[in-house]
Each structure stands twice: as C-alpha cells, then as structure tokens.
Amino acid sequence: MRIYKCNNMLLTRISKQKKYLLTALLPLLSLTANASSEASIQDSETFIQVLLGITTVISFLVLIAVVIVYKVVHLLLIKEEEKVALAEGREAPVRLSFWDRFNQSMTDAVPIENEAEILLDHDYDGIKELDNHLPPWWKYLFYATIVFAAVYLALYQVFDVMPNQEQEYQAELKIAEQQKLLAAMSIDENSVEFSDDPEVLASGAAIYAANCAACHRDDGGGGVGPNLTDDYWIHGGTIGDIFKTIKYGVPQKGMISWQKKLTPSKISDVSSYIKSIRGTNPENAKEPQGVEVKE
Ligand code: HEC
Missing domain, CATH: 1.10.760.10 (Cytochrome c-like domain)
Structure with missing residues (x-):
C-alpha cells in the first residue's frame, strides 16, 4: 500500500513536471511547426520580397540625393572659381558642355591630339604602344549591361512583374490545354480521324x-x-x-x-x-x- 502510494505520488510529480516541461516547450514547438508550414514560408517569401523592394527604392533615392548634392557643390565651386578669376582680372576657365564632361567622365578617353601624353616607352621596330583606356563603345556597352541587369533584377526578382520560366511554362500549358479543348469541341464528321491510341x-x-x-x-x-x-x-x-x-x-x-x-x-x-x-x-x-x- 505504501509502495503504491509512493509510486502514485511519484507519478503525479512526474506528470506535473512533464506538464511544466510541455508548457515551456509549447511555444518553441509551435514555432518550429509554423516555420515548416507552407503558409509561413510564403509569408517570409513575401516579407523578403517587400524588404528587397524597399531597399532598392531607398538605395535609388539615396543615390539620387548624393548626385544632387555633388552637383550643387560642384556648381558652387565653379561659380566661386569664376568669381575669383574675374576679381583677379583673369579669364574664367573654359567650361566643357555637359555632354562632353559626361562623356569624359564615363570613358576616360584621351583625345587623339593628346596621344603623345600616353605613349609608353615601348618601341618594337617602330611599333609603339599607347596606355589608353578601353574604347568608349566598349565602356558604354558595359554600362548598358549594368543597367540591363538592374532593370532585369527589379522586374523579375524584386517586383515579380514579369513571368519567370516556370510561370511562362505554366501559361503555355494552359493555352495548349485550351487549344486541345477547342480542337476536341470542334471535331465533326468531316474532321474526325480513326485513332488506335x-x-x-x-x-x-x-x-x-x-x-x-x-x-x-x-x-x-x-x-x-x-x-x-x-x-x-x-x-x-x-x-x-x-x-x-x-x-x-x-x-x-x-x-x-x-x-x-x-x-x-x-x-x-x-x-x-x-x-x-x-x-x-x-x-x-x-x-x-x-x-x-x-x-
Ligand atoms: C436504343 C437502342 C440503341 C442505342 C442505345 C444505340 N443504338 Fe446504335 N442503332 C440502333 C438501331 C436500331 C440502329 C439501326 C438504325 C437503322 O436501321 O437505320 C442503330 C445504328 C447504329 C449505327 C449504324 C450501323 C450501320 O449499319 O450503319 C451505329 C454506328 C450505331 N448505331 C452506333 C451506336 C453507338 C456508338 C451507340 C452508343 C453511343 C448506339 N449506337 C446506341 C439502336 C441503338
């Protein structure tokens, strides 16, 4: 009888401990259960997508802000320089057009007139070597690929506005299905064909x-x-x-x-x-x- 009672107490104690243990583990369990459920995977996917979208937009805005600040400071400096030159009775420095400056900064190309400056001292039987940059057309092509990649990333991965391969495949399957249905609906005594399928x-x-x-x-x-x-x-x-x-x-x-x-x-x-x-x-x-x- 004593043993039985003792056992019984032990049992209740264990089951009590178990209960505590379970209550402690429950949130953890439900968390892991949730994480593996499809709904929450989808949730986290949309979350990442939104996060990526916001990050892209913010980085873009920051970039624009930086460019604007740079431009304004640059313009002020030039104006200042012109003022100083005028005050000292010098001629104001020649300013290239926006396009020329842009072109220059993008390509770093040295004009043919100034090629002597970048001539290396390599001379092989009269064949000389220039230390020039990559040709402008090559650089612009390179910039174009960067722009393309950014647009592509935004359209296909971040904002998901263009169909990916899987979606394109599904769409084509759907069309094929409809065409098949249409073809099946339009069979008549003139178009029917024997099939041994x-x-x-x-x-x-x-x-x-x-x-x-x-x-x-x-x-x-x-x-x-x-x-x-x-x-x-x-x-x-x-x-x-x-x-x-x-x-x-x-x-x-x-x-x-x-x-x-x-x-x-x-x-x-x-x-x-x-x-x-x-x-x-x-x-x-x-x-x-x-x-x-x-x-
Ligand atoms: C209620 C009875 C009945 C049912 C059900 C029926 N048929 Fe008929 N079928 C006939 C009769 C009677 C004829 C003969 C018509 C005549 O003498 O011109 C016939 C004729 C035909 C013929 C033409 C035979 C010939 O010698 O030119 C074909 C083919 C045919 N049936 C196919 C079918 C198919 C396929 C079905 C099921 C989708 C079907 N039948 C269901 C009674 C039936």
Missing part, C-alpha cells in the same frame, strides 16, 4: 459499354441495333459515316442522336472503338444489314 480506344470502350451495349450487345454483335463488327453498314462504314450516325442518330429507326449527350471528342472516341472491333466475329452475331463496305 490505347487511351482513346479504352475511353471509347467505356462509352460504348455505358451507352450502346444495351442495343448493340456488349461485344458489338448486335441486338435491337445492327451488328457493328461486320463489314455491312446501313449508313456507311467510314469513320466519318459512323461519327455522323452516332451524332445525329436515326431516330425513326430507334437509334438515338447522341450529340446532346456526348461531347464531340467522346463521339470520336467511340467511333474509333467501333472501327477497332471490326472483324472480331462475336458468336451469335446478328445477320448482316445494309451494304458491304470493303476496307
């Missing part, structure tokens, strides 16, 4: 079993309706003829029109199926009706 024949067989077997028998041997496995046809035995008979039916003879019940692609599938059971010679088949159609 097992998938098509299986689909045709299922449609046949569900809708046609009652009158044409499971094996196509014929019952109320004619034998569909022989070479004799009342309404023609080409795939187009069969499609047409199924689509419009022969209501006055007991063959229903199926165009309201089956989609064109289903009629096409079951037409292919009927073509595929030709010559299977089921037992006790109905006697031939119509005219013989030779393949």
